[in-house]
Amino acid sequence: MKQKTFLTTLALFLFFFNLGIFIVSVVMFRDMVNRAEDRSLGEHYFIASALIKDFQAVESRGTDIDGFLSSLLQPYSYLSRDNKAGLAFYKNNQLVYSNKNATVLQSNSLKPPGNGNRLVTIRKVDDRTYAIVSGKLPAPYDSYTLVYLYDITEAINSWSHLKNILFFAGLVLSVVLTFGLLLVLNRIFKPLKQITRISKDIANGAYGTRLPVSGHDELTEMSQSFNHMAEEIQRQMTELKDAADKKQQFVDNFAHELRTPLTAIYGYAEYLQKAVLSEDDKLSALNYIMSESRRLQTVAFQLLELANLQNNQITCEELKVSNLFETVRQTLYGKHAGKDVQIEFSSEIETIRGDYCLMESMLINLIDNAIKACGDGGHIIVSASKEAGKKTISVQDNGKGMTPEVLSQITEPFYRGEKSRNHGDGGAGLGLALCKQIASIHNAELCFSSRPGEGTTAKITFTTP
């Protein structure tokens, strides 16, 4: 591209520049020739008219002109002191007088037309160029022909010198222009080169690379949009990477969730099969096998539920909040009978739109978590109310709370507050992921606010009235 532009521009320039020089020199040449011809014509006319007067004077004295021709013509030969001009005089095509090199004049072409017009020619003889004017004297002396020569060699030489200077200057200018053009093109194409380099970098994975932006021209605009593109690519790559990381995390956690109970089940079964055991040992091994199987079952069930929620539409109906709370209370009563946790239900709204089973499952999950966070002496408030025109249900506890870092990840599947995967408090880490999913298919928003040591509040805000 750059080379092409360079060659085309250079060729065009050289062509027109040299054409200009050529035209100028041609015009100058023509001008010079015209001037020489005009001058020669003038001289010729002057000499001819003077001669006629002389002839008349000679004839009036009754003398024959032919005998005095030389002496008559002599004075005019000195018209040009620099010996540039020459005269020749013919009578009936016979040279009768000449003050110049005869060879110049021995030519038929000097013969003027008969009608009294004068013939002007430019002729080159022996390296010298002459403007030649020949014309017959007017009647009654029309048997005489006067030829006037004017040497224009020097004028031509000076023209040719000037022309050479012009072409030389043109050559020098062309060389200067060539370099100038190269320089300018390099400047213009520098950003393009940069773009090529940087897009290669980006293609190789250096997504953070950017073009430097300066100035206010089209290239700047291009750089800006290029940078914008690079930013978008980088952003999307980051998003993809994050998604992949999350997926990897999910798969890791999932594998762990499956592997741990399987390891225990297999291990205890093998232990039962191969070792000598007391009745107590046997019973505890069997207990482990059963509880770990149950854990596997829970994971499988919750995963299935999660998958179902992602695929299925639910049927929403008006639910009585008081009924919902009563069911939840009864379920929890059986589950946490031994724990010293106070649960308080309060409701300011009558009904709520949603799927009964799912709402119940979500509330139980949230309250379960609250109970786990509290331990003994906990106080949990479950309330339904209207906030800013939107129905909300909140579960508030006075438990141990969470750091913001933990808070941001608690709805990820298999995430646990502690890095540990201790199952002392049960569950597979899917509960809140389920809650979030349930909330989202109800067009509701599930958010948590928490402070370490002060407790946590989970709030479900419904966007549907």
Next chain:
Amino acid sequence: MASILIVEDEAAINELVKRNLQLVGHQCTSVFDGKAAVSEMQHRSYDLMILDIMLPELDGFEVIKQSEKTPTIFLTAKNSLPDRIKGFSMGADDYLTKPFEMLELLARVEAVLRRTQKTASCFEAGNVKIDFSNHQVFHNGQLVECTPKEYELLEVLVNNRNIALSRERLLELVWGYDFEGDTRTVDVHIQKLRKKLGWEDRIKTVYKLGYRLEVDR
């Protein structure tokens, strides 16, 4: 026997590993998080540590950093290559992924202990004494003549004592994978050992399974 620290947050698995190691006579201490493991090691030294990676408080990699050259076997659900490489590069002696088999765990523990020279050079049960360093077996103080296969079989039984070993597994462990004889070879050798050592009661036939060397724990 060796003293072994088990660091594993899953109570069920911690207990399982402990019971398995106790079967073959090791002394085990269970801890359930990384911090407890570090402080336990400051109290006393252990011949071996069985370490999980995903642990509360301090993860396994942190624990091994602070363990001051206690031989370590990682026992973890993380089975990706980068994790394994990281485990070994941080100084683990072995890396075992869940789910694991009892015999494999015991074999690896045995191997690490042998490398770090913490295995007993002697084993005694009743009136039988086995000198592992000299490959000699004594019954009532009398040297007992054993064929190489008999000695190897005895060694496998002792290393996996209190655990039932199937005839196939015994064939594999003593005779090797490419042995073409049938499982009666094992029965014949077991009979010979019982006779030579007076272990008719100790080497039990386990119904439908194989044999087990029973030794008081």
